[in-house]
Amino acid sequence: MDIVPLSANPSIRWGIPSHKSPEIKTFILLSLSDRQVRRIIKRVRIEGDRGVLHKSRGTPSSRKFPRKVKAKVIKLYREKYKGFGPTLAAEKLLEIEGVKTNIPLHRKIMKDHDFIRGKVDINYLSRFA
Numbered sequence: 001m002d003i004v005p006l007s008a009n010p011s012i013r014w015g016i017p018s019h020k021s022p023e024i025k026t027f028i029l030l031s032l033s034d035r036q037v038r039r040i041i042k043r044v045r046i047e048g049d050r051g052v053l054h055k056s057r058g059t060p061s062s063r064k065f066p067r068k069v070k071a072k073v074i075k076l077y078r079e080k081y082k083g084f085g086p087t088l089a090a091e092k093l094l095e096i097e098g099v100k101t102n103i104p105l106h107r108k109i110m111k112d113h114d115f116i117r118g119k120v121d122i123n124y125l126s127r128f129a
Contacts, residue, residue: 065105067125072099074109074120086110 030037043051076097081089086106093099109115114124 065101069099069101070105070109071125072097073101073105074115074124077109077115078120 032040040052045051073093076093076099077084077089081092084092086103090101090103090106093101114120
């Protein structure tokens with residue numbers, strides 16, 4: 001039997017009917033269409049409790065910046081762009097260095113306590129999410 005990493009049994013959590021309760025009650029309670037409930041029930045019968053989980057669960061985000069880009073941004077902050085704010089730093093990194101990033105990444109780096117204190121070492125990127 002597979003261990004499903006959820007806080008509760010997904011069948012109970014989603015209200016998937018047992019053999020005793022009709023499907024109609026379930027889709028009314030969950031505010032789902034009849035078709036959606038039938039699709040979920042079919043997936044649970046085939047895959048078990050894992051059928052309720054989202055298919056892309058556990059895969060890395062496609063929006064995540066690569067570690068090399070983060071490392072380059074941190075290195076450039078420490079060397080060239082020390083007093084810059086996140087917006088100006090993002091603009092200058094794109095104009096001068098050719099590193100395309102976004103402002104939220106710069107804000108996240110600048111708000112990090114280890115970065116502010118200057119405690120950026122080899123293991124910093126593994127601690128920095």
